[in-house]
Amino acid sequence: AQKVTQAQTEISVVEKEDVTLDCVYETRDTTYYLFWYKQPPSGELVFLIRRNSFDEQNEISGRYSWNFQKSTSSFNFTITASQVVDSAVYFCALTDLTTDSWGKFQFGAGTQVVVTP
Amino acid sequence: KAGVTQTPRYLIKTRGQQVTLSCSPISGHRSVSWYQQTPGQGLQFLFEYFSETQRNKGNFPGRFSGRQFSNSRSEMNVSTLELGDSALYLCASSLDGVPGTGELFFGEGSRLTVL
Numbered sequence: 001a002q003k004v005t006q007a008q009t010e011i012s013v014v015e016k017e018d019v020t021l022d023c024v025y026e027t028r029d030t031t032y033y034l035f036w037y038k039q040p041p042s043g044e045l046v047f048l049i050r051r052n053s054f055d056e057q058n059e060i061s062g063r064y065s066w067n068f069q070k071s072t073s074s075f076n077f078t079i080t081a082s083q084v085v086d087s088a089v090y091f092c093a094l095t096d097l098t099t100d101s102w103g104k105f106q107f108g109a110g111t112q113v114v115v116t117p
Numbered sequence: 118k119a120g121v122t123q124t125p126r127y128l129i130k131t132r133g134q135q136v137t138l139s140c141s142p143i144s145g146h147r148s149v150s151w152y153q154q155t156p157g158q159g160l161q162f163l164f165e166y167f168s169e170t171q172r173n174k175g176n177f178p179g180r181f182s183g184r185q186f187s188n189s190r191s192e193m194n195v196s197t198l199e200l201g202d203s204a205l206y207l208c209a210s211s212l213d214g215v216p217g218t219g220e221l222f223f224g225e226g227s228r229l230t231v232l
Contacts, residue, residue, distance in 0.1 A: 035220060037223075042225055043205055043207070043225045043226040043228070044120075044223050044224060044225040044226070045207065045209075045221075045223040046223075047220040047221070047222070050220055091160065097215075100173065101173070102148070102165050102167070102172045102173040102214045102215065103148050103149075103150035103162075103164075103165025103166075103167075103172070103173055103209070103211065103214040103221070104150065104162045104165060104173055104175070105160075105162070105221060107159060107160040108159075109159050110159065110160075
């Protein structure tokens with residue numbers, strides 16, 4: 001069974017500080033995909049990043065960066081120089097290539113990020 | 118390019134009633150998934166439809182049902198509403214729903230309150 005754990009319930013920072021969100025996952029599959037989504041107060045989940053299990057290269061995209069480590073089953077996400085508009089709930093998600101996963105992502109509980117001016 | 122559209126955005130029902138929620142996917146997307154989001158259980162997968170067929174289903178009682186039309190628009194229905202059905206219901210669309218070929222695009226959701 002798949003499982004995604006986001007141990008941080010809420011993180012509060014002051015604008016311009018960096019924020020790192022932790023995500024630990026469990027899966028028996030060797031091929032899987034990991035995602036980060038952002039949910040602002042409007043409710044819509046906004047796609048941020050996708051990584052497959054064969055690509056452990058860590059990248060930076062603007063103020064976002066991620067650290068994928070298969071050895072520790074972690075897929076952490078960092079926002080550099082946070083802004084008030086980054087305030088939202090962030091979800092880590094996992095899916096694999098089995099037919100049981102059609103349209104189905106296993107989401108973590110989410111981490112509320114609060115950025116104050 | 119228009120995003121995923123869900124209607125209604127907000128609705129209030131009483132226990133025992135039924136409700137129908139609608140979702141219009143992004144043009145060209147043929148897979149539609151539904152999720153229930155509650156503070157206690159988080160985001161839970163309800164079901165997925167592709168070409169008018171339900172291909173995948175989560176662990177929800179039979180009171181939760183759905184369908185997809187030939188234009189890929191989807192509806193979900195909840196019958197005999199219970200207080201615990203109060204939630205944000207999110208619809209997501211993708212090209213084909215096959216994991217690994219892309220991400221899910223979500224709508225803003227329909228917030229259901231059951232009194």
